[in-house]
Amino acid sequence: MLGETTDDDSNNEPNPTQTAAGELADAIRTTLGPNGLDKMVVGENGTVIVTNDGSKIIEWMDITHPVGRLVEQAAAAQDNTVGDGTTTAVVLVGALLEEAATLRSAGLHPTTIIDGYGRAVEAALDQLAQYERGLHSRQDDRLTQIAKTAVTGRWDDASTDRFAELTLSALQAIGFDRSRLTLKSYPGGELRESVCLDGVLVDLETSSTSLNTLSHPRTRTHDEPAIAMVDAEIGIEEPNNVESVELQDATQRNAFQAHEQDRRTELVEQVVQSGVTVLLCQKSIDEAVRTALAQRGVLPVERTRRDEFDVIARATGSTPVMSVDDLTADDTGTVGSVTQRTVGTAQTLVLQGCPEEHRATLLLRGGTPHVAEEVRRIVADCIDVTRVALDDGVFVPGGGAVPTALAMDLAALSREIPDRTQLVFDGFGTALEALPRTLATNAGTDPLTTLTEIKQRHDAGAETVGVGPDGHPRDMIDAGILEPAAVFRSALQRAVAVVTQILRVDDVVRTSTNERTADGEHDHAHAATGGYPWAVGH
Template sequence: MSDVARSPLREAERKADDAGEPAPTPAESARALAGTVRSTFGPNGRDKMLVGSDGTVVVTNDGARVLDRLDVEDPVARVLSRAVRTQRARVGDGATGTLLLVDELLSAAASLVGDGYHATTVVEGYALAAARARERLPTHELAVGASDGERLRSVAKAAVTGRWDDAAAERFAGLAVSGLRAVDFDASRLDLCAYPGGELRESALLDGVLVDTDTSSTGVEDGAVEGPRTLVDARVAMLDAELTVETPRGTGSLGLNGPEELDALREHERSVRTEAVRTLSEAGADVLFCQKSVDGAVRSELARAGVLVVERTRRDEFDALARATGADPVMSVTDLARENLGRADEVRRRTVGTADALAATGGAGESRATLLLRGGTPHVAEETERIVEDCLALVRGALRDGGVLAGGGAAATALAGDLSSHARAVGGREQAAVEAFADSLEAIPRQLARNAGRDPVDALVELRTRHHEGDSTVGVGRSGALREMVEAGVLEPPSVLDSTLATALETVSAVLRVDDVLAVDAADGPGSDGGSGGAGGGGSGAPPRSRATGGYPWAIGH
């Protein structure tokens, strides 16, 4: 479901202006920004409708994607938006959870400062708590490896849950894990191609490289002579230059004295074209991929000789084909020899939806694979590709970490319990900040319960009791009831929560260390745009301002 509502921060600003009250504090700005995406969190997250000034409408429940499209002027909100982008760039997930944790930490800090604690003390206490939580994180991990297909699929499903139905989540997860396995979990050898005009169930894993000859500048010969559509055990030539008759560069003129010289010029051009065709034929090439253009007459002659010509091959596709087929690209067709050729089990021209493509499968070089993704509309196809990218990032993260954590807020609750116990051993005034950090971690299961329609207080009390009894992998299920998350297959890479803790600490520390926001002229330096982590990054008393530029409003809420 999706609704359109006013921006929480804009509303707070308007009310403050109307009443002549001070502008929202950093904690209030954080609460308003978090409120923008709070309802998108978890498997029961609702959608946001992003409405552009030009009428463009995008519906999504990806919190990071929502914030990416907001033009934020409030300094605190800008710092938080950067934190979300940092979290997404680091691990590919956890952006909304990071924002929720930052919101809770700033709110708790405001209460502590109001009780007489110095901001520096709060920051030091938070740093102790974050260090302890990150140190204890490995004790809650479950081992995972490349052979643990079921757990890897569960990790991938975490990126889909709440965005598609269960059947689609299974399909996405299967595609992601199968694709990575096909390339020995080397994502650099796995390509994604999304095409509209089909259903998700039509998505497939292809062995090899898929060249887009429709939406890119790539072209297959389309003259009067049509080349072969399918070649088996194809020999592949690759030319990293133009294949044409050279013409004079710059200004100038060519004078011809009589028809004999004109005939000689035409004969020269024919001989150049004939030599190019002969060289390719003698080398045994079945397919020619040219990075630039190919002379029309040469294309026709090669098509008559049974050679498939693909010109203006996009650079990334050109390089991928060279690695997949084992071909050695040459700079001139005269340099081409048989040993420069690569090989593919099959090169086939095909139609995907309404688009033309060319698939080269079973190459003699490095193993490569392509995930061919389908969606009913261009928007759905693009969303499909983004979801698979998230799935791949999570699976790779789990393998890099060598373990997984129980999801559903289970790991966060376990860390919160550990910190509460550890706080008693912390001396000095920092103890209160450590306890506040522990309480803030429970914002994750609390929001999951709220979005599932359950009373968050009741859910949190029951969850604490279960963890106190030793059920450390129990979390909030999709229905709002508590479930054993490992058995339910709700898992996530440890790096997501670890990065959430690190990013939240960095962001909150940057805001709490600021005691004033000063407006400076843009000519004073590059830091005058708000900066990150410095005085321009955020602080109390800064009047929040937001405006919709680039076609998107400040916030879309429920």
């Protein structure tokens, strides 16, 4: 029969390329779902990271096998595209490869499996539409449930609610335009202290601005300040070429110093006369000029990050100039207020009430630097998932309800297939069931019993039943466990694409670094990324 292999025993041996991908799937399988466990990743320098974020775990792992890198790239693409579903995609890759190995043992040729997987995923995506539900508007309460689902299992229940609240309030504040939202996380506080600020927060820790200078009482808060922006150094101009000045006596030295002082005074007067109360410089400000400005009631901030500099210019209506000499009142912009604020041990400036471009900043807190960074990652994922759901306009019940329903649909469709491709459809469905089985296993319940009960309830018409947070079958819509349809759709497509690519590989051929490619160019080996030494596929 077409697609069958011979009885060669080599077809039954484990494929090393599939084994490498399966090891990666097994490594993060236990992180899936609300009861997923964390991974402790230890860096070569002793840095310890604890998280259950599948995308970050894979990013930090030192993956040595080239097939493992293919899975890593697919996971990164999944995370960059929809912000979630990385673990789902990798678990599906492992399950599909496991079923492919079983099918090969049954005598099916890889090309037959590849063709069957392609037909099966098309059928599954067609069936997916009947399980999708529509979102009504940006004020739909189910957006909050989608946000909570994205966070569930990564923190306690109270924190999950807080994450969702912060996410929705921030997105609503800027009209769901993610480009106008900034995330800042600082250690030394608790999650409940996190707030959504109306405006832009500038971290002074990234500049060399003197904190003693900025602590002057007259520069602590400004209401409706005039904001000027200079995109060059402020101070005594230095010559481009190496030059020397020879001073003959004390009179010449005093004259030289007086000249420099006059130039500094001129710069300060130019700023003051233009009515500026806050001066942001993208480069350095002469220390004497900075001190004089602060004494005259002007708040000087130097070495502002380029991205923040550009954002502030747009939001305040300021026109950056290349020299203080060119600065006039027409170049200044304004905001509702500028406040110096200490967050933990960090000094910041908060520009609130931006008139030209409405901005918002999520100020996030965590007890330690690691926790603060984890909070930022969770909120970023929560924002991405909420945005994807709103853009796509549809969601599906979570908890493995949809994979189970699709597996049952494929089982029904396979009965109508006259050739051995029906075995591939059945194997594809079994791979989909790996998701609810994993959720049940991670919750400490018997996966076979749980999956059997879910299927029985689906047969009775309850197609939204999945694995609940306690590991037992539950209606996902009633439980508020919802996820964007785009996340599962993308994970399924990427998993099949990677598995198809892997199934076409029968061996890994290594070449030396000085080997030339077909077009005559040197094909250099993949350079070490310096990742954490959790190697897969040595």
